[in-house]
Amino acid sequence: MTEKLSEETRGPLLKPLFATGWEMDGARDALRKTFQFSDFVDAFAFMTKSAIWAEKWNHHPEWSNTYNRVTVVLTTHDVGGISALDAKLARKMDGLV
Template sequence: MEILDDYEINRRLEDLEGWEHKGDALHTSFQFENFKEAFSVMTRIAFEAEAQQHHPEWTNVYNELMISLSTHDAGGVTEKDFKLARSIENIIDSAE
């Protein structure tokens, strides 16, 4: 999988509200009403990540979920990261 350059990453980020490019990854965070809601969304994301065979780095503290996406095999951001980011956005949107 080919690493995307900064121009292409920034262009694609225009379609993903709340995501940013830092280092070799895409980053975002979400806040939910409570831990149960956050964990429920994490479970849905986990099933999608497994289906795509691409897994996020994430942390969860109570109602906040922080996500980083990077294609470690390639050493940076690739199309796989944007595909999963769009799927995550769809999951978040359907949870609201």
């Protein structure tokens, strides 16, 4: 069962993500990052690769795409905030760029 990250576990899991451009969403307990690519095809390819992992892990992002930008929001709705699954998917997305 997935659970919301405690204050103690947030630091070690989230600090490396903040170093790569992830930020806390100002409106709720979620992570947010905008990825920028050279063109639409590269942005869509990133979304496709990310979608494969999201489906495999049954953890789906909120995201939007505008030409060469993909904005991603990660939160675990079942627990009402950030879980280890969000950190795991964020790390994977960073690795797909």
